[in-house]
Amino acid sequence: MMNSSAGERREHILRAAVRDRLVEPESAVLAAFVDLDGVAASVAALHKAFPDSVDVLHTFAAKANCLVPVLEEVRKLGMGCEVASAGELAQALAAGFAPEQIVYDSPAKTRSDLRQALDLGVAVNADNFQELARIDEILAARASTTGSAPASRIGVRLNPQVGGGGIAEMSTATATSKFGIALEDDGNRQRLLDAYRERPWLTWVHAHVGSQGCPLDLIAQGIAKAVAFAEEVNSTCGRRQVTGIDIGGGLPVNFADDESTPGFDDYVAALRAHAPALFTGAYRIVTEFGRSLLAKNGFTAACVEYTKVSGGRPIAITHAGAQVATRTVFMPAAWPLRLTAHSPDGTLKQGEPVPQDIAGPCCFAGDLLAEARPLPRLAPGDIVALLDTGAYYSSTPFHYNSLPDPAVHGVRVDPDGHVHFRTLRQAETIRDVLARTGR
Numbered sequence: 001m002m003n004s005s006a007g008e009r010r011e012h013i014l015r016a017a018v019r020d021r022l023v024e025p026e027s028a029v030l031a032a033f034v035d036l037d038g039v040a041a042s043v044a045a046l047h048k049a050f051p052d053s054v055d056v057l058h059t060f061a062a063k064a065n066c067l068v069p070v071l072e073e074v075r076k077l078g079m080g081c082e083v084a085s086a087g088e089l090a091q092a093l094a095a096g097f098a099p100e101q102i103v104y105d106s107p108a109k110t111r112s113d114l115r116q117a118l119d120l121g122v123a124v125n126a127d128n129f130q131e132l133a134r135i136d137e138i139l140a141a142r143a144s145t146t147g148s149a150p151a152s153r154i155g156v157r158l159n160p161q162v163g164g165g166g167i168a169e170m171s172t173a174t175a176t177s178k179f180g181i182a183l184e185d186d187g188n189r190q191r192l193l194d195a196y197r198e199r200p201w202l203t204w205v206h207a208h209v210g211s212q213g214c215p216l217d218l219i220a221q222g223i224a225k226a227v228a229f230a231e232e233v234n235s236t237c238g239r240r241q242v243t244g245i246d247i248g249g250g251l252p253v254n255f256a257d258d259e260s261t262p263g264f265d266d267y268v269a270a271l272r273a274h275a276p277a278l279f280t281g282a283y284r285i286v287t288e289f290g291r292s293l294l295a296k297n298g299f300t301a302a303c304v305e306y307t308k309v310s311g312g313r314p315i316a317i318t319h320a321g322a323q324v325a326t327r328t329v330f331m332p333a334a335w336p337l338r339l340t341a342h343s344p345d346g347t348l349k350q351g352e353p354v355p356q357d358i359a360g361p362c363c364f365a366g367d368l369l370a371e372a373r374p375l376p377r378l379a380p381g382d383i384v385a386l387l388d389t390g391a392y393y394s395s396t397p398f399h400y401n402s403l404p405d406p407a408v409h410g411v412r413v414d415p416d417g418h419v420h421f422r423t424l425r426q427a428e429t430i431r432d433v434l435a436r437t438g439r
Contacts, residue, residue, distance in 0.1 A: 054279055063084055083106075118142070244285070
């Protein structure tokens, strides 16, 4: 979406969705939309930010939007895929990613997970020493039967322990993070150096500092420690053993307005300042961006079912709550959402803003998208749009109260302004709900 007209574009799309009955108060009370034109522009900005002189594979973090048609779209835009479970690996393969385009992270890989990834040739980042020992066993058994070296790129995830950002739950490089091997803990650096020296096939280093709430300098400082460790491995081993560095993702998203800040060029500038060796051509690079590519390229539309006043405060009961905005409902200070009010035809609602609670359908008192949010006074049949929800949110629903998953639609707008929808995920029916709950 172009920043200068993002609001107009959303309204244009929503009006078309109402016209096509993709949002309407009887059968389509909740639906999500992913702007595929915007996704393409975001991916292009990422590619442009990194110089042609470096060998880089940009992978999309599947957890940010694991719908197979979305993964297919980013694959066609020249991306790889980062996965963190057997389910996400299956989704990436179904979307057509070649194994060598896939990176498998996760702090809890089973032996079966590892065997599958290594048999396929998927890149693997080991999270801990015990996982590294499992890989030893799998590769030894494989070598005894096939005699071949692993096709997978194999690395170790380091915890550079550079500290946390503004959201503790999204900071993965704190002193006690559950992710990776803590680089500064007593004995770990030497133990890691020994692990690389003893395993010529261990040729990658991985670090991911965090995402939302993490400033760029903090992220870059963590990556700089990973680069320094890679150079230490190569110096200690007396050979160029580490050939690639997976620098993770984590570019924070601006949820305050339509500006896409910071940008990928800002991220690269921070990397150049803190880790210039990344840009010498000595290492291949992998990135793992997710939210920063999709969040601002989507919104969710929910019908208002009822309105009331309680304790003098107006309340609008909508069909979007914890089931599609889980983080916002349970951590509203860390994950506030922008909301816009629309008339039943999708046009932006006019009128004096009135502080009102925007509530969801879930059966607990805290199911609120916003408290005392100034918006034009809502009425039954109106529509509330949840902005910046192209990543997570409706693509990874929370099945509270057995609410059905909403439809997710891809959107393109042609040069003449015609809006074209493509269903990325069908809305669940009650029959579907029964099927996934054992009947």
